[in-house]
Amino acid sequence: MSGESLYERLGGTYAIAGAVDVLVDRLFVNAEVNANEGVHAHHGDPANAPGYKFLVTAWSIEAAGGPKCYPGLSMVEAHDTLAITNDQFDSVAYEIRGTLKYLGVPTAEQDEFMEIIEHYRPEVIEQTPVAQEGTLEPAVAQA
Numbered sequence: 138m139s140g141e142s143l144y145e146r147l148g149g150t151y152a153i154a155g156a157v158d159v160l161v162d163r164l165f166v167n168a169e170v171n172a173n174e175g176v177h178a179h180h181g182d183p184a185n186a187p188g189y190k191f192l193v194t195a196w197s198i199e200a201a202g203g204p205k206c207y208p209g210l211s212m213v214e215a216h217d218t219l220a221i222t223n224d225q226f227d228s229v230a231y232e233i234r235g236t237l238k239y240l241g242v243p244t245a246e247q248d249e250f251m252e253i254i255e256h257y258r259p260e261v262i263e264q265t266p267v268a269q270e271g272t273l274e275p276a277v278a279q280a
C-alpha cells in the first residue's frame with residue numbers, strides 16, 4: 138500500500154471534478170434514472186447541472202478522504218422525498234462504475250469508491266416502514 142488516501146489515488150480535486158462532470162451529464166439523460174418523476178423534476182433541467190456537479194464533487198472529495206468541503210444536505214435529507222427504488226439506485230451505481238471505467242481509474246480504486254457508494258444505499262433509497270407487532274401506535278385511540 139502506498140499509504141495514500143483514496144482521494145489522492147483518484148487524482149485529487151481536479152480528477153474528481155472531471156469524473157463528476159462526465160457522470161452528471163450521463164445521469165441527467167439516463168432514462169431509467171429519469172423514470173422517477175421527482176428525480177426528473179431536478180435532472181430534467183440543465184440549469185441544475187453546475188450546482189449539482191459542485192455538490193457531488195465536494196461530497197465525493199470528502200467521502201474519499203480528502204479535505205472537508207461538502208456544504209450540502211445529508212444523504213437522507215437530500216433524497217427522502219424522492220422515493221428512490223433499489224433498481225434506480227443500481228442504475229446510478231452502474232453509471233458511477235461506468236464513468237470510473239471510462240476514465241481508466243484502476244480497478245482497486247473503482248472497487249473502493251463503489252464500496253463507499255454502496256454503504257449509502259440505505260440512506261438514499263425509499264424507507265419502507267416495517268410494521269412490527271407492538272411497535273406502532275394504534276391509528277385510533279383505544280376507548
Ligand code: HEM
Nearest residue numbers: 170176179192193196209210215221225226229254257261
Ligand atoms: C450514494 C449515492 C448517491 C450520492 C453520493 C448522491 C449525492 C447527492 C448529493 C451530494 C446531492 C445534493 C444534496 C444537496 O442539495 O445539498 C444529491 C441530490 C440529489 N440526488 Fe443524489 N446521490 C446518490 C444517489 C442518488 C440516486 C440513486 C438518485 C436517483 C435515482 C439521486 C438523485 C438525486 C436528486 C434528484 C437530487 C436533487 C434533489 C433536489 O434538490 O431536488 N441520488 N445527491
